[in-house]
Amino acid sequence: MGPSGSGKSTFIRTFNALEDYQQGRIEVDGIALTHDLRNIDAIRKEVGMVFQQFNLFPHLTVLQNVTLSPIWVRRWKKQKAEEVAMQLLERVGILEQAQKYPGQLSGGQQQRVAIARALAMQPKIMLFDEPTSALDPEMVREVLDVMRSLARSGMTMVVVTHEVGFAREVADRIVLMDSGMLVEQAPPQEFFQNPKEERTRKFLSQIL
């Protein structure tokens, strides 16, 4: 969490080398991120990402959006990729939309396709960059429900969000960022009820 421009997107985009960084060290499931392209590829296979704007291919059906990477990157046979995709579409509650195009779906449905698409690559970590910020209020919940069940299934997730209730309920750890720096990190209860930093108190007084 953190105010606008505090560096939240920049931070999570470094995890899969969408953004370069100058200091520090990033390690994903034992693989250290270097500038070697093969290494970046290896990390990207482990890290799924969901963006605020769903970034689906508009000319492909839902099913084709979800099977594209497994077929082209993982080299799965079409039939296997489609079987797995259908299971994922069922998991995110939009199985019946499989043959439609993104433009025919609501924002909440499109975001659930984007989640299924990321999961299709069987990532070890999922990054979410304000996944509900572009949605109408009534669609926020259906996406948060999917994320909640993903968290319960044990998926490691790093989520940039302004959804305070969701963060409080689902997170193991909340990180507050400000001016490109990590200000405070703590389990939700401690973060919301007993923050250590003045900056955190000020942030909470603005959002609660």
Ligand SMILES: Nc1ncnc2c1ncn2[C@@H]1O[C@H](COP(=O)(O)OP(=O)(O)OP(=O)(O)O)[C@@H](O)[C@H]1O
């Ligand atoms: N650690 C950093 N060092 C230097 N510049 C940074 C750092 N983190 C972010 N920036 C710069 O700060 C600006 C805002 O960052 P970013 O978009 O990541 O913020 P944000 O918290 O995601 O904002 P929003 O909530 O509006 O999306 C960008 O121009 C980015 O390049």
